[in-house]
Amino acid sequence: MLQLARRVMFALSLAGLIAALFRLRGTGGVPPQSGGWREVTDIDLT
Amino acid sequence: MRVVLTGLGSTGSHIARQLTQSPVRELVLCDPEPRRLDQILGAVRAVAPAHQTVTGVKDLTPAILGAGVLVLAGPAGTHREAAAGALHAGSHVVSISDDANEVAELLALGSLARSADRALVVGAGFCPGLSCLLVSHAATRLDRVDVINVYRAGTGGPACAREHHRTLKHPGQEWLEGTWILRRGGSGRDLAWFPEPFGARDCYRGALPSPLLLQPQFPDAHRITARMAATRRDRFTSRLPMLRPPHTDGGPGAIRVELRGRVGQAVETVILGVMDHPSVAAGTVAALAALAALEGRAPVGAAGLAGWPTARRLLADLRQRGVRVAAFGGRLTDLG
Numbered sequence: 283m284l285q286l287a288r289r290v291m292f293a294l295s296l297a298g299l300i301a302a303l304f305r306l307r308g309t310g311g312v313p314p315q316s317g318g319w320r321e322v323t324d325i326d327l328t
Numbered sequence: 329m330r331v332v333l334t335g336l337g338s339t340g341s342h343i344a345r346q347l348t349q350s351p352v353r354e355l356v357l358c359d360p361e362p363r364r365l366d367q368i369l370g371a372v373r374a375v376a377p378a379h380q381t382v383t384g385v386k387d388l389t390p391a392i393l394g395a396g397v398l399v400l401a402g403p404a405g406t407h408r409e410a411a412a413g414a415l416h417a418g419s420h421v422v423s424i425s426d427d428a429n430e431v432a433e434l435l436a437l438g439s440l441a442r443s444a445d446r447a448l449v450v451g452a453g454f455c456p457g458l459s460c461l462l463v464s465h466a467a468t469r470l471d472r473v474d475v476i477n478v479y480r481a482g483t484g485g486p487a488c489a490r491e492h493h494r495t496l497k498h499p500g501q502e503w504l505e506g507t508w509i510l511r512r513g514g515s516g517r518d519l520a521w522f523p524e525p526f527g528a529r530d531c532y533r534g535a536l537p538s539p540l541l542l543q544p545q546f547p548d549a550h551r552i553t554a555r556m557a558a559t560r561r562d563r564f565t566s567r568l569p570m571l572r573p574p575h576t577d578g579g580p581g582a583i584r585v586e587l588r589g590r591v592g593q594a595v596e597t598v599i600l601g602v603m604d605h606p607s608v609a610a611g612t613v614a615a616l617a618a619l620a621a622l623e624g625r626a627p628v629g630a631a632g633l634a635g636w637p638t639a640r641r642l643l644a645d646l647r648q649r650g651v652r653v654a655a656f657g658g659r660l661t662d663l664g
Contacts, residue, residue, distance in 0.1 A: 321655075324644060327644040328467075
């Protein structure tokens with residue numbers, strides 16, 4: 283039983299380590315606080 | 329005038345349909361797969377106007393002779409040889425290739441195109457292609473362009489999805505302070521905000537051709553970069569073969585171009601975007617580029633669409649055909 287628990291703990295630790303390795307860090311971005319997208323009209327293109 | 333279209337995949341079939349809505353008198357469709365050729369030929373003939381004859385061939389070489397324009401929509405790696413043959417035969421060429429190596433090879437055919445007095449339009453698809461038009465249009469709002477960032481999301485047909493898979497694992501070139509720098513594929517995560525409802529996606533570096541096409545048009549820019557949207561699974565599996573067949577159509581997709589520069593002494597940022605199905609939009613862009621080349625509106629030599637003096641007109645024509653461009657207006661300092 284103890285051996286099974288050790289194996290489970292080992293497997294979970296290994297999975298966590300692998301997940302941490304593959305979690306690639308980045309700064310991300312901040313959502314626009316105001317404004318938005320608007321369609322470019324024919325007037326903009328003349 | 330005759331237009332020859334080779335490669336009848338997802339984007340190629342959309343190019344064919346777009347060309348039926350044009351004054352082109354003779355349209356020749358070419359594809360090595362007889363079943364696909366017959367299928368697309370039947371569909372295109374059904375919608376072709378009375379003044380237009382549509383024929384199908386399996387071999388491209390004899391069809392090129394006497395053609396006004398050759399549109400290359402086949403798989404990456406096949407465009408250079410066909411383009412050189414068509415230029416020698418006196419045809420304009422439009423390529424939708426989004427493979428960075430092939431784009432560089434096509435740009436190297438510039439002297440051949442100039443000596444033949446013909447246009448070789450490179451990267452006339454979704455991104456590059458429509459993205460180059462957006463950059464060109466955004467640049468008209470600035471006195472000086474310092475930074476160009478291009479982001480894309482989504483894929484067209486299966487060939488495009490395979491290219492997306494390849495692109496992510498190979499390094500790509502970025503223009504930085506007057507020199508080319510090789511950046512590792514899958515690096516440089518950047519959260520890009522595309523037009524709604526597409527929204528925000530993480531984008532990464534890869535072997536993307538946009539900087540190669542934009543730099544000759546904006547030689548004074550300090551930085552020209554390109555990134556593509558990808559999930560963590562895409563990045564994790566990019567080193568492996570594709571684990572399952574790609575979708576028939578990977579849309580919808582989106583483009584965002586971000587230009588920073590100066591208007592007078594003030595620093596300004598211009599952001600334009602598009603959300604559409606990449607294969608549909610790419611088909612429309614390529615068809616309009618082919619028509620422009622036929623009408624003598626394409627500049628002689630090899631270049632992307634960013635160098636076209638008539639980029640604004642092309643965008644207006646695209647709008648008439650349903651490809652809508654959006655501009656971001658708001659407080660931009662939070663966008664990173």
